[in-house]
Amino acid sequence: MFKSLLSLSLFAATALAQSAAIGYPPQGLSVSPGSSLTVQVERPNTLTGSEEVAVVIGLQSCTARPACIDPAELMGDILYNGPFAPVYHEPQNPPYQNFTVQIPSSFQNGTALIGVAHVTLIGAGLYPYLETLNRTITIA
DSSP states (O other), X not given: OXXXXXXXXXXXXXXXXXXXXXEESOTTOEEXXXXXXXXXXXXXXXXXXXXXXXXXXEEEEOTTSSSOOOTTTOOOEEEEEEOOXXXXXXXXXXXXXXXXXXXXXXXXXXXXXXXXXXXXXXXXXXXXXXEEEEEEEXXX
């Protein structure tokens, strides 16, 4: 029983140590339909070996419902789906990759949610790990 709890704790700690983050855009940024937007996905270094697989960036409108839906359940319009290869750009920042995406010109004005699905392989056995991130912006 103790070994099972220890293994589960180590697995959870390893997974948390693999987390990515959205470095840009800032919460609440206002963008226009049809404009380009940079989405920066950061991936801090870890002691555990890992191999990056991909990210998916989606955009969903939140104006037709009381709250945005978690990207783990709905990504919305897919703006990017492909490889993820973060690198150092400035010594004070973690490795990251910028993705320039296009806001659809027909996208509804109001609150919107950028969702990022991050897929990586972790550890010596390279087990798959999926996490979702989100950031609220305004389409105006």
